[in-house]
Amino acid sequence: DSGVTQTPKHLITATGQRVTLRCSPRSGDLSVYWYQQSLDQGLQFLIHYYNGEERAKGNILERFSAQQFPDLHSELNLSSLELGDSALYFCASSVHEGGYTEAFFGQGTRLTVV
Amino acid sequence: AQTVTQSQPEMSVQEAETVTLSCTYDTSENNYYLFWYKQPPSRQMILVIRQEAYKQQNATENRFSVNFQKAAKSFSLKISDSQLGDTAMYFCASQGGSEKLVFGKGTKLTVNP
Numbered sequence: 001d002s003g004v005t006q007t008p009k010h011l012i013t014a015t016g017q018r019v020t021l022r023c024s025p026r027s028g029d030l031s032v033y034w035y036q037q038s039l040d041q042g043l044q045f046l047i048h049y050y051n052g053e054e055r056a057k058g059n060i061l062e063r064f065s066a067q068q069f070p071d072l073h074s075e076l077n078l079s080s081l082e083l084g085d086s087a088l089y090f091c092a093s094s095v096h097e098g099g100y101t102e103a104f105f106g107q108g109t110r111l112t113v114v
Numbered sequence: 115a116q117t118v119t120q121s122q123p124e125m126s127v128q129e130a131e132t133v134t135l136s137c138t139y140d141t142s143e144n145n146y147y148l149f150w151y152k153q154p155p156s157r158q159m160i161l162v163i164r165q166e167a168y169k170q171q172n173a174t175e176n177r178f179s180v181n182f183q184k185a186a187k188s189f190s191l192k193i194s195d196s197q198l199g200d201t202a203m204y205f206c207a208s209q210g211g212s213e214k215l216v217f218g219k220g221t222k223l224t225v226n227p
Contacts, residue, residue: 002158033214043205043217056214088157094213103215105159 006106018079025093032074038087081113116141120218135191137206146210150191154202196225
């Protein structure tokens with residue numbers, strides 16, 4: 001158990017809908033990262049939050065947004081869903097930014113858009 | 115920009131034998147870190163081994179070791195005494211100053227009894 005909790009584990013929804021994925025980082029970790037794993041694109045970085053502030057954005061679509069709350073949990077919001085958004089979405093957390101910090105991954109949320 | 119390339123989509127090895135997974139990378143960072151992650155069927159991402167680029171000595175973790183060739187930008191993973199539980203997807207990744215991980219496409223390793 002990495003200590004990072006993601007909910008839900010599985011999600012099936014229809015095209016055009018909106019979903020929210022939740023991530024609770026390890027106790028004491030200030031950084032949260034979101035990654036998308038799909039068959040065609042592999043594992044891709046979406047966004048990084050540190051202590052409530054957005055730090056970096058990767059290949060995140062405009063239909064997607066995220067935030068990190070004062071209690072440090074994070075949510076990834078996906079809207080106007082398309083079939084191609086079907087993927088495994090990982091959250092990872094680490095202690096701090098700067099230098100090497102080991103990222104601990106949650107078990108992921110499997111999103112299926114039908 | 116960082117890129118990571120894994121040229122072996124699939125590999126197989128007999129139990130108790132040794133296998134080497136290849137990875138090459140490109141980065142403009144001076145300080146960076148390299149990792150191998152394992153993703154078993156449970157889909158959990160598990161850190162196998164890490165290497166700090168400023169260290170010349172190759173990292174070792176029990177049966178797992180790396181061959182880090184900085185000039186060639188190569189970072190291969192050697193698994194000795196392969197076990198059935200080593201069957202998984204293996205991802206090579208790099209991390210620079212931006213802290214995000216950049217992953218390769220992965221190598222599917224099957225350990226045969």
